[in-house]
Amino acid sequence: MTPIVSYQNVTKTYGDLEVLKDIDFNIYPGEKVALIGPSGSGKTTLARLLMTLEEPDSGIIEVENKNLWQEEVGGELVKAKEKHLREMRKSIGMVFQHFYLFPHMTVLKNVMEAPMTVLGLSKKKARQQAEEMLEKVGLSDKLDVYPAQLSGGQKQRVAIARALVMKPNIMLFDEPTSALDPELVGEVLDVIKEIAFESDMTMLLITHEMDFAKEIADRVAFFNEGIIAEQGDPEELFNNPKTPRLQSFLSRFN
Numbered sequence: 028m029t030p031i032v033s034y035q036n037v038t039k040t041y042g043d044l045e046v047l048k049d050i051d052f053n054i055y056p057g058e059k060v061a062l063i064g065p066s067g068s069g070k071t072t073l074a075r076l077l078m079t080l081e082e083p084d085s086g087i088i089e090v091e092n093k094n095l096w097q098e099e100v101g102g103e104l105v106k107a108k109e110k111h112l113r114e115m116r117k118s119i120g121m122v123f124q125h126f127y128l129f130p131h132m133t134v135l136k137n138v139m140e141a142p143m144t145v146l147g148l149s150k151k152k153a154r155q156q157a158e159e160m161l162e163k164v165g166l167s168d169k170l171d172v173y174p175a176q177l178s179g180g181q182k183q184r185v186a187i188a189r190a191l192v193m194k195p196n197i198m199l200f201d202e203p204t205s206a207l208d209p210e211l212v213g214e215v216l217d218v219i220k221e222i223a224f225e226s227d228m229t230m231l232l233i234t235h236e237m238d239f240a241k242e243i244a245d246r247v248a249f250f251n252e253g254i255i256a257e258q259g260d261p262e263e264l265f266n267n268p269k270t271p272r273l274q275s276f277l278s279r280f281n
């Protein structure tokens with residue numbers, strides 16, 4: 028099967044720090060992949076490259092068979108221009124640790140905005156789809172409320188609806204529950220679980236919630252010091268970690 032996302036020999040450094048070391052990593056259509064690993068191991072950087080928030084130093088990243096960071100102009104490969112990146116981003120939905128909602132817009136407007144401005148949907152159509160998505164995340168009673176009036180868990184559910192309404196083929200979640208009070212984590216994980224189980228969207232999740240990763244992921248990749256130190260089936264990886272680094276990492280969660 029052809030991967031929907033493919034990192035080939037990808038390296039990224041910040042100053043002297045090599046954050047990603049020659050990464051080869053494929054994600055297949057419909058796959059739910061969880062990235063786990065200690066802080067500073069390079070997980071977010073991997074996701075930021077895909078979100079086009081950071082550029083790789085070397086290597087190739089392909090999304091749906093198209094080169095993300097380079098485009099062909101007159102038979103030559105050149106650094107991708109903003110128009111190419113914008114087009115590529117339409118395939119990718121993102122949910123961050125901090126929600127980045129538009130504070131001056133109601134919940135409904137937050138979700139309607141991109142379908143109108145990016146996809147060119149009519150106001151009526153955008154409203155209808157936004158309402159549907161907000162129902163899916165359990166926020167039908169908050170349409171006219173502003174973000175400041177919501178709990179962290181509710182804000183994150185709006186952020187999820189806002190990403191989903193664009194109907195991306197790939198969803199990235201970068202520690203979506205790390206900024207939440209513990210009692211609010213469950214409602215957000217439940218929404219993500221439901222999406223994972225009912226949709227054939229490809230999902231990449233960076234998470235410290237090991238039970239959650241075990242439950243929803245088809246594959247778990249363990250990052251350590253800029254490499255994928257171990258990856259595989261969740262049951263196998265969690266129950267029978269092979270590398271001492273993963274054994275030691277997992278022992279912190281028991």
Ligand code: ADP
Nearest residue numbers: 041044046064065066067068069070071072073
């Ligand atoms: P993780 O998501 O696994 O916690 P990150 O990808 O966020 O890891 O970070 C990997 C390393 O890169 C860390 O040491 C971090 O401090 C460093 N880093 C990340 N972003 C930058 C940046 N913009 N400038 C300098 N160093 C950075």
